[in-house]
Amino acid sequence: MKWIVLVVILLLVLLLVYKFTLKMKDKVETNKVINMSLQRRKKSQSINKQTCSYCRKKEKKLSFYADEQGRVVGVCKVCQPQAERRALRRL
């Protein structure tokens, strides 16, 4: 009868190890999913929001002007008068 107990214990241990590895795998998978969704969010943020060339604030909508050197600058609403004062051409 002794070996039956041993086998049962062995089976239990195996089951525990199996469950544990499954859990670990799950954790890794969820981490991956979280990372991916975070990256996606970051990416869409950088697409939707652009940095103002003057105040470096992130704005959803920027007005684009060409400056004296012909470079394109994007300015937010706050800095728009500033850009117009510099007589930049609105694009």
Ligand SMILES: [Zn+2]
């Ligand atoms: Zn600005």
